Amino acid sequence: MSDDSAAAIRDTRKDFMTEHREMYLRSGGAQGHILDISAVGGHSFTTHCMIRYTGRKSGKTFITPLIYGDIGGEVVIVASKGGADEHPAWYLNIRDSDHVEFQIATQAFRGTWREPEGEEREKVWRFVVDAFPSYATYQASTERLIPLVMMKAVEPIAVFKESDATGVRQL
Template sequence: MADADAAAIRAARGDWISEHLEDYLTSGGTRGHILDLTEVGGRELTTHCLIKVVGRTSGKVYVKPLIYGNVGGEIVIVASKGGADTHPGWYLNVLQSNTIGVQIATQAFEATWREPEAEERHQVWSYMAHLYPPYLTYQQSTSRQIPLVMLTIGRPIDVFSADDAH
């Protein structure tokens, strides 16, 4: 998918994403963790986490809501960017970080990350596409391989706040 097409989709959903992030943050995670995404081809009970990353060039802290799955105790997030031809900024920021913050509902943690490879990647991709079927369409619309990031949670940290979000 051309980046312009993906950008148009993101712009149309932008208010929704901002509202979702605000709801997640202002509730301390009591709202926003599980959403019904059947309207956009997803599942009724779709789980969402928040990630907190530092911008690789700006040094700013960014908080992003993302769909996640749990595979063998690791949190899996997908750098789909709606099938755009370029990676999302948050993913590029993760690549420059040893650890990131992750919040699931009302609990937040420091996390290390890795990317699965070969057969493991295939299995994790299949699982994530089952959780959120539009990922399959996203992958078909771009020539880049959509990255998967697996997070291992570490020490607890404070839940994220609106002051953290850019």
């Protein structure tokens, strides 16, 4: 898939993604954790987390909602960017960080992150494709290997607020 095609997908979902992020933040996580995304190839009961990270170039703080799964006591997120030929900015930013901050429903954490490799990666990939089948289509449309990020909570932190974000992610 070209970056232009991926951009078209993001434009179609831009309002939804912005509204989702705002709903999640404004409710403190009471809303937005579970959404019906069957209209875009997902399931009617799909879990979403938020990640908070610092821009490696801008130094601004961003908050991004993402589909997640829990596998083996770790939270897995997928750097798909709709099958674009380049990695999403959030992935590049956390890749340059020693830790990650994430919120699941009404609980937020500072944690560690890693990328699974080899046989473990294959197992995790099958798990995320089962959770959101479009990931397989995204992978087939790009030559890059779509990264998987495994996060493990280390300590609880305050839930995210709209005012935490000093930058607005371009969707």
